[in-house]
Amino acid sequence: MDSIKFNRAKDYLAMSYIGMWILLKKFKVQVQEGAPSAFFDYRNMSIVIPKEWVPRANERELASLLVHEMLHAILGHWIPLKGSEVDPKLWNVACDVEVNRILEEMNMLKDLENMSVRIIKAKPVTWRTFETLGVLPDDPAETVYDKLRGKIGSRSPNLAEAYGGASGFEDLPTEIVEGKRETVWEGDEEFAREVKETSVVDRSATRRLLAQALAEAIEVQKSAGNLPLGLKRRLEEFLSSKVSWRTELRSSLREGLGKSFRTWQRPNRRGLKNVPGYVRRGADIWFLVDTSGSITKRELSQFAGEVIEAAKYANRIHVVSWDAEVHQVLNSRNVSKLRNLLRSLKGGGGTVAEEPLKFVLSKMRFGDAVVILTDGYWFDEEEEEVLRLMKGIRMRSSSAILVTTEVVPKSAAEAKWKVVKIDVRDKQ
Known part of the structure; x- marks a missing residue:
């Protein structure tokens, strides 16, 4: 019976709110016996619905509840709960206010309200x-939270009841009540893994991953003609927030390393026709360090820092120093060896990219990451080769990342490399 109800809710979203359905598919959905509320479990990127609620909600109400929890997930509302100094109850209510405003813009809030009044005897906070x-x-x-914290302070546990008798779901719990769960659908496991892994070390990178998924769904929802402005505003905030170049570079590398993919450039091992080969992406990184005369000591120092940092999580580092030709090549993961090489790097000569590029293309494996560290002034940037x-x-x-x-050399832009711009004054 649960699966039938969820399938009907899914079909309703697919027909009426296709962008929301695309986002919802990113996350695992589970039902749990005895759960005190619907909530988002950041530990496995899953939306959890109390099993007892499912038979009491129709498909439209269940769809609104799923979207409510999914919006908490895609907007990153769960991130501050991991180590930040926020009042969790107050933060939960503030996030519900934002999410319910988006539901209101999509004409879905009424369905959530009907279900909430019937099941938990309270209206959603708005x-x-x-x-x-x-x-x-x-x-x-964040703004709602600041306003509420400034006005009501320690009364936050009862603030919903104190202001109109409304109640927020406890959907961003600091302590998760365990129970027997059944998985309704698995979601995008690779997306969930990337989000979970980056959230441990780099919250800016996590928000960028969420923003990418949000941007895709917004484009689809826009074509359906019922785009919630709250989501569009949120996406613009995500994209306009300043991310340091170091964060951007490391995030780009992590996104590429350790994955698997299929390619027509590799034959299928089983000899199957019309099926591309399967390649495990390597964990090696090739750094092409520009040591031409236009590179300053400050720039070389920053280049060296990124190579050393990458050595902490790469299988092996290949450092190629070059100007008009290849000078030194070191293949190692040993930090002391890398430091010794990088200390010896000095700027000199002109900048011709063809030789180092040809060298790396002939030596690299499928799936290796390649990073060029340069000031971008190449004599041969427009050459066809x-x-x-x-x-x-x-x-x-x-x-393939150009730092x-x-x-930005013209050939890098035309070849569609990922570009990261370094601010040499950046102290982060």
């Missing part, structure tokens, strides 16, 4: 609940 405290319709969760080599490396690699302190 911005109107706290309008007398200065909360506005378009306030994001350089463009061919850049495209070849990008197609063969898991991540530049000044300009």
Whole structure:
């Protein structure tokens, strides 16, 4: 019976809110016996629905509940609960205010309210609940939280009841009540793994992964004609937030390493026709360090720092120093060896990219990551051969990243390499 109800809710979303359905498919959905509330479990990126609620909700109400929890997940509301100093009950209510505003814009809030009143005997919290405290319709969760914290302080555990008798779901719990669960659908396991892994070490990278998924769904939902402005505003905030170049570089590398993919450039091992080969992406990184005369000691120092940092999580590092030709090559993961080589690097000569690119393309394996560290001033940036080599490396690699302190060579842009711009004054 549970599966039938969820399938009907899924079909309803697919027909009426396709963008929300695309986002919902990213996450695992489970039902749990005895769960005190619907909630998002960040430990395995799953939306958990109390089993006892399912037969009491129709498909539209269940769909609104699923979208409510999914929005907490995709907007990253669960991230501050891991180690930050927030009042968890107050934060939960603030996040509910933001999410329910988005549901209101999509005409889904009424369904959630009907279900909530029937099952937990309370209405969902909205911005109107706290309008007398200065909360506005378009306030994001962080702004709502600050306004509520400033006005009610220690009364936060009962704030919903104190302001209109409304209640928020306990859907961002600090302590998760365990119980028997059944999985309704698995979600996108690779996406969930990437989000979970990056959240441990780099929250900015996690928000960027969530923003990428959100952007795709927004484009689809826009074509359906019922795009919630709250989601669009949130995406713009995600994209406009400043991310350090070091964070961006390391995130790009992590996204490429250790994955698997299929490619027509590798024959199928089983000899199957019309089936591409399967390649395990390697964990090796090739760093092409530009040591031409235009590179300063400060830039070389920053280049060296990124190579040393990458050695902590790569299987092996290949450092290629070059200007008009290849000078030194070191293949190692040993940090002391890398430091010794990098200390000896000195700028000199012109910058011609063809030789180092040809060298790396001939030596790298399928799935290796390649990073060029340069100021971008290449004498041969517009040569056809350089463009061919850049495209070849990008197609063969898991991540092809150009890190530049000044300009982006034309061939790198045309070959569609990932570009990270270094601020040489960045102290982060």
